[in-house]
Amino acid sequence: MTQKAPTILSSKATTSTADFICAPATVAGARSAIAVIRGSGAPGTRGSVFTALANIFLTPAGKCAAELTARVAHYGNISDGDEFIDDVLFFRFDGPASFTGEDSFEIHCHGNPLIVRAILTLLYRHGFRSAEPGEFTRRAYLNGKLGLNAAQAVAEVIEARSQLSLKAAHRLSRGTFRSGLLSLRSSLMNLAADLNAELDFIDEDIAFATLDTKLAILSRVEGETQKLADDAQRFDSIRGGVNIAIVGAPNAGKSSLLNRLLGHERSIVSDIAGTTRDYIEAELEIQGVNVRLFDTAGLREDSGDTIEIIGIERTRELIGRAHICLLIADGSIAPTELETLLPAETPARLLVAVNKCDMLHAEWANRRKDSPDNNSVIYISALTGEGFPALMQAFAAITAELAPQDAVPLSVWQVKLLNEIASLMRSASNLLRDRELPELIAHQVTRAIDCMSELTGEISSEDILGRIFSRFCIGK
Ligand SMILES: Nc1nc2c(c(=O)[nH]1)N(C=O)[C@@H](CNc1ccc(C(=O)N[C@@H](CCC(=O)O)C(=O)O)cc1)CN2
Numbered sequence: 001m002t003q004k005a006p007t008i009l010s011s012k013a014t015t016s017t018a019d020f021i022c023a024p025a026t027v028a029g030a031r032s033a034i035a036v037i038r039g040s041g042a043p044g045t046r047g048s049v050f051t052a053l054a055n056i057f058l059t060p061a062g063k064c065a066a067e068l069t070a071r072v073a074h075y076g077n078i079s080d081g082d083e084f085i086d087d088v089l090f091f092r093f094d095g096p097a098s099f100t101g102e103d104s105f106e107i108h109c110h111g112n113p114l115i116v117r118a119i120l121t122l123l124y125r126h127g128f129r130s131a132e133p134g135e136f137t138r139r140a141y142l143n144g145k146l147g148l149n150a151a152q153a154v155a156e157v158i159e160a161r162s163q164l165s166l167k168a169a170h171r172l173s174r175g176t177f178r179s180g181l182l183s184l185r186s187s188l189m190n191l192a193a194d195l196n197a198e199l200d201f202i203d204e205d206i207a208f209a210t211l212d213t214k215l216a217i218l219s220r221v222e223g224e225t226q227k228l229a230d231d232a233q234r235f236d237s238i239r240g241g242v243n244i245a246i247v248g249a250p251n252a253g254k255s256s257l258l259n260r261l262l263g264h265e266r267s268i269v270s271d272i273a274g275t276t277r278d279y280i281e282a283e284l285e286i287q288g289v290n291v292r293l294f295d296t297a298g299l300r301e302d303s304g305d306t307i308e309i310i311g312i313e314r315t316r317e318l319i320g321r322a323h324i325c326l327l328i329a330d331g332s333i334a335p336t337e338l339e340t341l342l343p344a345e346t347p348a349r350l351l352v353a354v355n356k357c358d359m360l361h362a363e364w365a366n367r368r369k370d371s372p373d374n375n376s377v378i379y380i381s382a383l384t385g386e387g388f389p390a391l392m393q394a395f396a397a398i399t400a401e402l403a404p405q406d407a408v409p410l411s412v413w414q415v416k417l418l419n420e421i422a423s424l425m426r427s428a429s430n431l432l433r434d435r436e437l438p439e440l441i442a443h444q445v446t447r448a449i450d451c452m453s454e455l456t457g458e459i460s461s462e463d464i465l466g467r468i469f470s471r472f473c474i475g476k
Pocket residue numbers: 001002093096097098099106145
């Protein structure tokens with residue numbers, strides 16, 4: 001499980017890795033059956049984390065942490081001198097066979113914040129300090145227990161709000177992103193070696209790889225890094241959820257639709273046109289995707305009501321932020337031109353649903369006969385639920401396009417590096433075609449190799465580590 005420890009440029013770490021750290025690993029401040037406190041630290045002149053616990057934890061047989069076997073649950077008491085604090089389960093992990101790679105332990109106590117507080121206070125008095133956010137995972141990374149991408153993925157796994165995000169996080173931790181980049185990097189390294197060799201034999205005019213071979217490598221790296229960057233950006237836009245704005249003429253059944261999707265009466269429904277004034281937001285999961293639904297004020301051009309006009313303005317704003325604009329037509333009345341109600345320029349994908357198909361107007365019925373349900377128009381009834389499976393399928397099809405299948409969650413700095421590599425590849429290709437000096441081309445290639453090492457965490461800096469691990473919660 002252990003890999004080569006990374007190279008960290010600049011050693012200005014904000015916190016010392018020699019410290020003994022501790023933190024709650026479960027939600028702090030909440031009551032639960034059990035709470036977990038973890039601690040970690042490498043042994044040094046003042047002994048190990050286990051000897052530091054000597055006056056805190058004892059088993060009924062009178063054994064202290066330093067005398068216990070690793071990786072076994074030990075029952076015992078935590079006490080502060082004569083004062084009993086809690087009876088707990090204690091786990092000891094001996095470095096390097098631990099999550100952090102250091103000597104570490106877990107205390108599983110009763111899940112009361114008062115007890116957690118008391119145990120932490122006791123640990124602080126016995127040589128531990130509170131861990132920084134992400135410090136356990138940071139240590140695991142520094143000790144070569146996980147790659148940087150896998151460490152990043154830990155935060156994503158905890159943060160994921162949908163199955164979609166969870167899957168993307170798993171892809172990041174499984175290392176396909178990393179191994180893909182390492183393979184691209186090794187082909188660039190071969191290319192750089194060739195270019196440098198050409199430099200050495202420049203007078204003899206020996207080419208080590210043909211121009212086409214070199215261009216093919218550059219183009220492959222460009223294509224793949226650009227795709228990774230684009231996919232990550234597309235994924236990022238729906239990470240917080242896919243926004244679906246339900247819009248349409250007043251009384252079309254927008255609120256009824258929201259309520260049916262949610263399975264409860266969230267929005268007020270009435271036969272009075274203009275019932276919904278301000279938009280209403282609700283969250284749900286559709287086929288593994290986190291969706292934010294917005295029920296909006298009906299759009300009409302001739303409203304004289306000041307509040308309704310403000311509501312309509314807000315609807316238009318919302319459409320501008322939506323991924324999907326679900327336009328609801330009232331199927332019980334003759335079709336009217338609805339698209340004119342929408343803002344002309346919107347990045348949102350348009351999906352039209354004709355509601356009230358349980359009492360379809362003759363003209364709609366004729367249209368339906370001519371062109372039955374298709375990907376752009378779906379007939380539904382918010383009253384009976386007819387057409388909802390087709391609606392769900394249409395949502396799923398659009399989100400599948402919005403969310404690339406093999407995307408991984410990346411940070412802004414990583415997307416920037418990927419874009420930089422792609423652009424270096426383009427300029428290197430141009431230099432090659434212009435028969436420029438190999439050293440100029442080698443320079444671009446070398447820079448791209450460095451970018452790749454940063455992306456996979458082979459090389460890192462305190463700055464990058466700070467950015468990654470500060471996003472974690474304490475205790476992770
Ligand atoms: N109680 C508890 N549950 C947990 C964790 C934890 O730290 N404690 N984890 C923490 O995030 C996750 C599991 N991840 C872990 C990863 C590595 C090791 C570990 O001890 N690794 C050793 C031995 C591996 C082995 O036995 O093969 C090693 O890498 O050498 C432990 C947990 C999720 N569940």
